[in-house]
Amino acid sequence: xxxxxxxxxxxxxxxxxxxxxxxxxxxxxxxxxxxxxxxxxxxxxxxxxxxxxxxxxxxxxxxxxxxxxxxxxxxxxxxxxxxxxxxxxxxxxxxxxxxxxxxxxxxxxxxxxxxxxxxxxxxxxxxxxxxxxxxxxxxxxxxxxxxxxxxxxxxxxxxxxxxxxxxxxxxxxxxxxxxxxxxxxxxxxxxxxxxxxxxxxxxxxxxxxxxxxxxxxxxxxxxxxxxxxxxxxxxxxxxxxxxxxxxxxxxxxxxxxxxxxxxxxxxxxxxxxxxxxxxxxxxxxxxxxxxxxx
Numbered sequence: 001x002x003x004x005x006x007x008x009x010x011x012x013x014x015x016x017x018x019x020x021x022x023x024x025x026x027x028x029x030x031x032x033x034x035x036x037x038x039x040x041x042x043x044x045x046x047x048x049x050x051x052x053x054x055x056x057x058x059x060x061x062x063x064x065x066x067x068x069x070x071x072x073x074x075x076x077x078x079x080x081x082x083x084x085x086x087x088x089x090x091x092x093x094x095x096x097x098x099x100x101x102x103x104x105x106x107x108x109x110x111x112x113x114x115x116x117x118x119x120x121x122x123x124x125x126x127x128x129x130x131x132x133x134x135x136x137x138x139x140x141x142x143x144x145x146x147x148x149x150x151x152x153x154x155x156x157x158x159x160x161x162x163x164x165x166x167x168x169x170x171x172x173x174x175x176x177x178x179x180x181x182x183x184x185x186x187x188x189x190x191x192x193x194x195x196x197x198x199x200x201x202x203x204x205x206x207x208x209x210x211x212x213x214x215x216x217x218x219x220x221x222x223x224x225x226x227x228x229x230x231x232x233x234x235x236x237x238x239x240x241x242x243x244x245x246x247x248x249x250x251x252x253x254x255x256x257x258x259x260x261x262x263x264x265x266x267x268x269x270x271x272x273x274x275x276x277x278x279x280x281x282x283x284x285x286x287x288x289x290x291x292x293x294x
Contacts, residue, residue, distance in 0.1 A: 060160075063265055067164065070261070085253055092246035096187040099245045103238060116236035123203040123233030125166050128210050132159040150217065153266070158213040161262035165209035165255040166202050172250070173200035182241040201243045204251030205258070207233040212259025216267075230255075 074082075092099075121127060132155045139152025177192045178199035179185040190199070207230035215223030234248035243251075 063160070063164070063262060066265060067261065089246050089250050089253070092249055093187070093244075096244040096246050100181050100187070100238070100241075104241075112239065116239040119229075119232045119236035120203065120240060120242070122229070123207045123236065125162065125202055125206040128162055128206040129159060132156075132162065132210065154213060154217040157217070157263055157266050158210045158259075160266075161209040161213050161259045162206045162255075164262060165205040165258040168254050168258065169200040169202045169205035169251050170197070172254070173197035173202075173247075176200070178244075178247070180242060181244055187244055198243055198247050199250065200254065201234065201237050201248045201251030203237055204230070204234040204243075204248040205255035208252040208255030209259040209262075210255075212256045213263045216260070216263040 135155030135158065136152055139149065139155055142151050143149055174197055175192055176190055176199040177194040177196045179189040179196045180198040211226035211230040214226040234252055237243040237248050238245055
């Protein structure tokens, strides 16, 4: 099941991760103009799909390489910011139990739980991927009526950033093996690779990655709204005992960082992302090719 159950999310995390990776490769699969024209006149649909996925993998590898080598290009100020972020997270790790006890004592109304459940569902990485796909569709419609490609690009970049953020949060949460609050094993129960996946909220990572991209590429009011929703998603994870406060903070930092990084990776060319009409099987049927030109 793709959406999280109320009792446990970690069992569905792997499904979410694979869906996001598949969607990411399909969406950012690329052709340049010559490939697109050849596909229209010659190539069967299966060839197009294989080439698209191959180029998508190449693009993901390019961006992953840029992420891995980013520390080599960081300044002293960048390292100070990372250190400050780590100190904030460490402070909240120390305060997690007290915060969770306060939430449990004072904020467990039926109405509050319904609201929190709603934000839990909205912040699910699969739902956030759906938001990005919706933005892509709106951008495609806007472009078909003579508008620019910026709305479409925001959705495409948001989807890629979300995918990287969720992968990073999943790697961290599995490596640290922290038990979730709902297991009542304490705030310091870290057992690496034990199957516990609390430290690094995927909901927060996905929500803040998308918010960071939207804040970069839309009107400031939409950026503030996006960050507000992402914050509500993070708070809902604490309220429903799915994560400690430090879990959602580290997830939010991962998402924000990935969103900013990937957005700037694709900020140079307004026509970087391509969506083209495609004729299938010698003109029998039509389709769309979505990809990145590089």
